[in-house]
Amino acid sequence: MSALNVRDSYDVNALEIPPMEQRTKVQGVGAHVSASIGSPEVGSPTKYFTKMLENNCSAGKARRGMNGEFVSTYDERIARCGGNREPFLIGVAGGTASGKTTVCDLIMQNLQEQRVVLIAQDSFYRPLTAHERENVGSYNFDHPDAIDTACLKDVLHKLMLRLPVDVPVYDFVTHSRSEETIRIESGDVIIIEGILVLAMEEIRNMCHMKVFVDTDDDLRLARRLKRDTVDRGRSVDGVITQYTMFVKPMFDAYVSPSKRHADVIIPWAQGENSVAIDLIVQHIRTKLGQNDLRRIYRNLVVLPPQFQIRGMHTIIRDRSVNRSDFVFYSDRIIRLVVEHGLGHLPFNEHVVFTPTGDQYKGVTFCSKLCGVSIIRSGEAMENALRACCKGIKIGKLLIERRDRDGLRRAESDPKVGSPQSETCPRILYEKLPHDIADRFVLVLDPILATGVSAQAAVDLLLDRGVKEEKILFLSVIASTQGVHHLCTRYPRMKVITSEVDAGLSDDNKVLPGVGEFGDRYFGTEIPSMASLQTDQDGTLFD
Numbered sequence: 001m002s003a004l005n006v007r008d009s010y011d012v013n014a015l016e017i018p019p020m021e022q023r024t025k026v027q028g029v030g031a032h033v034s035a036s037i038g039s040p041e042v043g044s045p046t047k048y049f050t051k052m053l054e055n056n057c058s059a060g061k062a063r064r065g066m067n068g069e070f071v072s073t074y075d076e077r078i079a080r081c082g083g084n085r086e087p088f089l090i091g092v093a094g095g096t097a098s099g100k101t102t103v104c105d106l107i108m109q110n111l112q113e114q115r116v117v118l119i120a121q122d123s124f125y126r127p128l129t130a131h132e133r134e135n136v137g138s139y140n141f142d143h144p145d146a147i148d149t150a151c152l153k154d155v156l157h158k159l160m161l162r163l164p165v166d167v168p169v170y171d172f173v174t175h176s177r178s179e180e181t182i183r184i185e186s187g188d189v190i191i192i193e194g195i196l197v198l199a200m201e202e203i204r205n206m207c208h209m210k211v212f213v214d215t216d217d218d219l220r221l222a223r224r225l226k227r228d229t230v231d232r233g234r235s236v237d238g239v240i241t242q243y244t245m246f247v248k249p250m251f252d253a254y255v256s257p258s259k260r261h262a263d264v265i266i267p268w269a270q271g272e273n274s275v276a277i278d279l280i281v282q283h284i285r286t287k288l289g290q291n292d293l294r295r296i297y298r299n300l301v302v303l304p305p306q307f308q309i310r311g312m313h314t315i316i317r318d319r320s321v322n323r324s325d326f327v328f329y330s331d332r333i334i335r336l337v338v339e340h341g342l343g344h345l346p347f348n349e350h351v352v353f354t355p356t357g358d359q360y361k362g363v364t365f366c367s368k369l370c371g372v373s374i375i376r377s378g379e380a381m382e383n384a385l386r387a388c389c390k391g392i393k394i395g396k397l398l399i400e401r402r403d404r405d406g407l408r409r410a411e412s413d414p415k416v417g418s419p420q421s422e423t424c425p426r427i428l429y430e431k432l433p434h435d436i437a438d439r440f441v442l443v444l445d446p447i448l449a450t451g452v453s454a455q456a457a458v459d460l461l462l463d464r465g466v467k468e469e470k471i472l473f474l475s476v477i478a479s480t481q482g483v484h485h486l487c488t489r490y491p492r493m494k495v496i497t498s499e500v501d502a503g504l505s506d507d508n509k510v511l512p513g514v515g516e517f518g519d520r521y522f523g524t525e526i527p528s529m530a531s532l533q534t535d536q537d538g539t540l541f542d
């Protein structure tokens with residue numbers, strides 16, 4: 001047996017190992033899912049906690065695996081996550097009852113806009129051999145050898161590749177691994193917490209940030225005593241015996257020395273160390289933002305990624321949603337995009353008197369503006385603009401997007417160069433306010449795919465005398481390619497969208513996208529082969 005034997009014989013009953021407890025619960029407004037299983041580190045149950053379960057398999061390059069599931073490459077997954085190469089991995093260590101769980105909870109709470117996954121080291125206990133089980137009283141659960149490091153490393157490695165993982169479930173009654181596992185999707189931030197996280201070199205080296213929660217030994221023992229006796233019904237003697245036999249020696253040998261590897265040591269007493277938490281959260285945000293498209297394109301504006309917006313996107317992206325819901329939730333997103341867009345127009349200072357006779361120092365809206373919708377999907381955005389700007393003039397453009405494959409060839413063929421050539425879309429119809437050159441222009445088109453339609457529209461506006469900096473392009477979904485196409489060509493024009501999607505299919509559909517927006521919004525959808533081949537349960541026929 002590789003685990004350290006501290007004592008030859010040990011009364012298993014004295015350990016008073018808590019009965020296995022297993023629960024799955026939903027916390028908050030559908031955004032938190034956690035499951036926990038009792039563990040020997042009393043009061044610190046094994047946790048699988050994800051702030052948001054992302055449907056990672058919602059798309060791929062329109063390819064399916066053997067079982068009909070979507071298959072996507074690593075790059076596609078990465079691109080879908082906004083271009084971030086890998087999640088940010090934080091290791092949180094510290095002695096028993098040091099407050100690791102509280103620290104992790106606070107980090108998660110403060111990273112509301114990110115998907116955070118919390119993994120506990122305790123899930124990765126090695127299953128005991130028959131011999132070890134017979135002598136469980138002398139088994140040292142606090143030694144690094146008690147952890148299946150290879151399995152933990154594998155799980156973390158997959159999460160870092162943004163792959164879903166099956167986390168083992170350890171049964172603390174039988175000291176074996178349960179048949180079941182818990183499936184967890186990856187996130188933007190992965191936290192691995194446990195007493196030995198920084199003591200295990202292989203795990204420590206994977207972490208982008210290493211945190212040690214430093215709490216006074218006396219305080220930790222007092223907390224553990226209280227927790228184990230009050231919450232777990234153990235005897236004081238049992239707790240002290242376990243502490244002196246295993247917990248304390250292993251803390252001195254492994255946990256405490258691992259503090260020197262920490263990037264951040266958080267002194268943790270009774271209250272919270274909110275300064276430390278703020279600093280950690282700020283650092284994570286900075287790191288996550290570094291690959292953000294918004295850092296690359298200063299003229300790209302993406303609505304704050306709140307769950308509210310993600311929820312609405314989840315509805316409109318669902319291929320099985322009915323038209324009425326598609327329209328309802330598209331309209332809600334469009335309204336937010338339009339309001340956001342209007343916020344990027346200039347304002348003039350203006351003072352008014354309120355009924356109390358006091359002054360209110362406010363602003364007036366920019367009045368010289370108009371909308372231009374790209375027929376037909378863009379017309380779906382007109383109502384929202386009219387609702388926000390009473391009496392606004394809205395022009396229209398009808399653009400013929402000829403051969404999509406032709407456009408792709410034009411973009412990739414160095415001889416052809418740019419899609420300005422013969423494959424460039426044509427303006428078939430144009431109706432614009434006569435004084436458009438004097439106005440700010442909000443271009444309305446819910447989908448920015450390759451960006452060639454948008455380019456045709458913007459070029460026409462520039463040709464009609466509108467200044468580039470006075471154009472705002474508003475969309476519901478933009479592909480990274482479309483963003484790149486517009487933001488580099490028109491650096492002074494703002495591109496405003498509610499979400500950026502990873503890529504384009506071979507026929508230039510945005511992925512994951514919403515399919516044909518116009519057809520779904522206006523009800524002109526022709527049932528696709530995919531839906532014809534779908535049976536009532538939603539599973540695909542061969």
Ligand SMILES: O=P(O)(O)OC[C@H]1O[C@H](OP(=O)(O)OP(=O)(O)O)[C@H](O)[C@@H]1O
Nearest residue numbers: 375376377447448449450451452453518
């Ligand atoms: O960035 P691009 O590759 O040019 O694609 C985007 C265009 O595609 C959609 O229109 P669509 O051709 O589907 O017509 P519709 O609005 O009439 O449905 C969308 O409304 C854009 O106008």
Ligand SMILES: O=c1cc[nH]c(=O)[nH]1
Nearest residue numbers: 449509510515516517
């Ligand atoms: O995915 C896409 C691409 C272009 N137009 C759409 O409506 N959807």
